[in-house]
Amino acid sequence: MGSTCLHEMTEKRWSVRIQSLRLMLLLLVLSTGTAWGNDSLDFKHSFRPALLTSHGDWTGALSYDLGLSTVLYSQAEKDSFRKSLSARMGTKGTVAVDADLNTEPLNADAGITTSINFYKPPIIELGAKPGQFLTKEEGFNYGRLSFSLLGGYETDQRLDNRNITAGAELGYALTETQAFKSLVPSVFLGYDFVFVDHSEQQKSLGVDDGDSRRLRVFASWKFPVGQWLPPPLEPLDAHVDLRYYLNDGLPSVYRATDKDDAIYAAASLSYSFSQKPLWGFVDALFVRVATGRIPPETKDATTVMVGLAVWER
Amino acid sequence: MRINCHAHLFNATSIFTTSTLDILLKRITEMKIPDLVKNELAKQVGNLLTKAGGYVDEEILFRTIIEKVTATSDFKKLLERLSPSDSLRLELFGGAKLEDYAVEKLVSLLGRIGDAVGKENQDATKSDMMDAISFIRLALLPGIRQVTDTLMEQLEHDDGVVALTMDITHDGSNRQLLEKQLADTAAQILAYPGRIFPFVAVNSRRPEHFSLMEAALNGKGFIGVKLYPSLGFAVDSPELFKVYAYCEEREIPLLMHCSEGGFYYADESRKNSDPLLWQAILEKHDKLKICFGHFGGAKYLTSPTIPDTCWSRTILTLMEKYEGVYADIAFHSEPMEGGESEKNYFTNLSQLLQDSRYRSRILFGTDYFLSRQQLTETSSWEYFRAHLSPEDFRQIAEINPAAYLGLPIDGRKCSLAMENHLRYIYQQRDALLSEAGDWVKSALKVIYGPDTTLPKPTLGPKWSWNNKVHAYLYAFLAEGQLSDRRKEEGFDAAGMLKLRDLAYWNKGFEAKELWTLKLKAMAENLDTFILTNGGSYEKNQSSKGAIGSLENLLDDGSRYIHEVGEVSDGIYMFA
DSSP: OHHHHHHHHHHHHHHHHHHHHHHHHHHHHHHGGGGGOOTTOEEEEEEEEEEEEETTEEEEEEEEEEEEEEEEEEOOOSSSSOEEEEEEEEEEEEEESSGGGOOOOEEEEEEEEEEEEEEEOOEEEEOSSTTOEEEEEOOEEEEEEEEEEEEEEEEOTTSSEEEEEEEEEEEEEOOOOTGGGGGSOEEEEEEEEEEEEEEHHHHHTTOOOOOEEEEEEEEEEEEOGGGGSOGGGTTEEEEEEEEEEEEESOOHHHHHTTOSEEEEEEEEEEEEOOSSOBTTTEEEEEEEEEEEOOTTOOOOEEEEEEEEEEOOO | OOEEEEEOOOOHHHHOOTTTHHHHHHHHHTSSSOHHHHHHHHHHHHHHHHHSTTOOOHHHHHHHHHHHHHHSHHHHHHHHHSOTTOHHHHHHHTTOOGGGOOHHHHHHHHHHHHHHHHTTOTTOOHHHHHHHHHHHHHHTSSOHHHHHHHHHTTSOTTOEEEEEOOOOOSSSOOHHHHHHHHHHHHHHHHHSTTTEEEEEEEOTTSTTHHHHHHHHHHHSOOOEEEEOGGGTOOTTSHHHHHHHHHHHHTTOOEEEEOSSOSOOSSGGGGGGGOGGGHHHHHHHOTTOOEEEEGGGOHHHHTSSSOOSSSHHHHHHHHHHHOTTEEEEOTTOOGGGGOHHHHHHHHHHHHHHHHSTTTGGGEEOOOOBTGGGGTOOHHHHHHHHHHHSOHHHHHIIIIIHHHHHHTOSOTTOOOOHHHHHHHHHHHHTGGGOOSOOOHHHHHHHHHHHOTTOOOOOOOOGGGSOTTSHHHHHHHHHHHTTTSOHHHHHHHHHHHHTOBGGGSTTOOTTSSOHHHHHHHHHHHHHHHHHHHHHTTEEEOTTOOHHHHHHHHHHHHTOTTOBHHHHHHHHHHHEEEO
16 A cells, blocks of 8 residues: 555656656747747747735746737838738746646747728827927727637646647727727637647546637726826726636536636736836736636636736836 | 046037048048058048038948949959858859848948958958947947947946047138037037036137137036147147136146147147147146146057157156146057057056156046047956056046046035036036936035035937927827826826836736737837828838837837837938
């Protein structure tokens, strides 16, 4: 009995080491992507340290977001309804010290996107005094619509559940928040074909890896609440982030465990230290309450994240 | 506070005219670069300054030089002698499309051409070639502000600079050019308050030299007088004795070019810089502060011992007799050749710095940007710092310059010239472009009272309504990105907002897919807005590049709006 336990423990340690190695390899491969950039490519990155908590447990975490993109075609016309075509690849996710508390997946994807802006620029005439200008011809901004085809790879932090994806996306985003526009959500719909690479969860449910299809619907709002409060609170914003995922074609035993759909909802308050960074390096402070999960994360959880935005460049 | 006591902030178009251009061209032809390149460089620079009306297109300049040099039969023969696999040969024989080359690539190609030609010329090296190109590029910068910015970027935050102006004239013409040079130099005081110490050029061949000097010293913040007698005037003329009397009475320091090199009107006019001529001047004005630029020439300090009869020795003799005599080590590049030259130089310099008669009289200087023919400003500082003891370097770069300039630090009383300089800063306080140093704030309290403060500096040219790109950027942001309260705070305040304060900013609070959409929408809408309102792309910019740059910029919430203005200014232009 004792020897069996020892064997299981050893196997588990090796399993953890292999998983850690895979995770490191994934990050390494994606991080070294910066070396491939040139003048025609744009590389973007951000890292955000944070504290994650769930059911009274705390852990340190680091959110990362890396992207490489290029514009294949951009209409340089001066008129409204400007169109463009671009390609991109990127990765994002959150790595936590305690992986069990991390509900955010790690993603890497690549795709091609075509888009149109519902924007007509106003024609203005500059005045003599700073800040003065006359609008000679009104314009409008009703957002941007885009359509994408893409493929990717996604996993949870433990690398227990990993998928290859291919699909199409339709997105609409509005960059303004004045008046009624703050009520208009930015929305995104994606439909993916999901080919399971490896699923501990499906194995634990006694089914073989089964491919499926997945619908993703995102909506987000930003409310500039500080504008309605006293001046010191001007940099205060409220944010709502809703995401819904539906899997189609999963084994029946999987659906029975209620894992065929997922909802993630987050509400945040952020305060920007616009004039002077807090302690010289903190650009913003935020509090986020989130509930649900983002696939392939399998556990629903309610988390409170108190975070700082630092070193964004 | 470390101070470079010998620097120049002018660009070529601010001091040279068609009638004085030969003085610059003489200097170019003395550069240690292959004749084939040098002659074409001098010719094209001459053409540019004569015909371009102050606007210099570097791309056209370097492309033309390359085309002319590579078209010569000498160069074609050289190419044929190169190995068939030589990259330069392959590139040029392969029909390099120079019209597709951006300026940096052209400069690199020209450097390689100079290197190839220089291999057959023992006097020329690749570094000489690249240094010469760097020098020309600095000289051809569009204005004094850009030359100053390039210098200040290489210095530490508190470092100061003595900015020496030049008046190259032989008949007193082009007064407006000199006045513009003085005004543009004075503007740098406000750009870097407490760090730029301008000296007004006096050339007695200009009839109004005295009144121009007086106006600069009394009303434009200038603190000293620069003499360059090798441009063709005598230092012992009655006109200049009047200048000396004026300066002695007001503790105004002088600095005279004192080496056989540099700019000169004619060969014989080089003798006008002989320090021996100052014996008679100092006998009459024994309290005068005079710094002999270049210490008479580095070549005397690279000898095993300083010769008994040379300009450097004369200066040392004057130091022994007169307490206001100084010398600077600007453009002392000879020791950098290493070997005995370097060893002798630092042995001599160290010995002088141990001698109480000279220790407090030697000043650090680099001769920026004329010294760029040899090395960068940072390298100059580093070279002397590394070869002198920390105490000696501090002596020549901090202690002695402060005494020479009359800075009110270390318990010293403010000199009259320096007080005028401080009063200029205070009178122009609303136009300051950066925060003044602590010594300025303390000195102003002494002059104007303990409650005296300076206003918070505006962003100046970094965020200016006079800059149409900035103005249109503001208008774009006001139309949907700034709250009403932010708009009421005005244009200046908007420049100090960050991108994360704008309406579109929602990074980290929504799916990445949505954030990416917003970035692209913002970048393209801004691009469309500027183009629709009459803007166009700067040369070398394209729609694709502009959108990419803007997306990248807009993704960084910690960026200030004025930084977006600066980047946009590099992308767009308005006629």
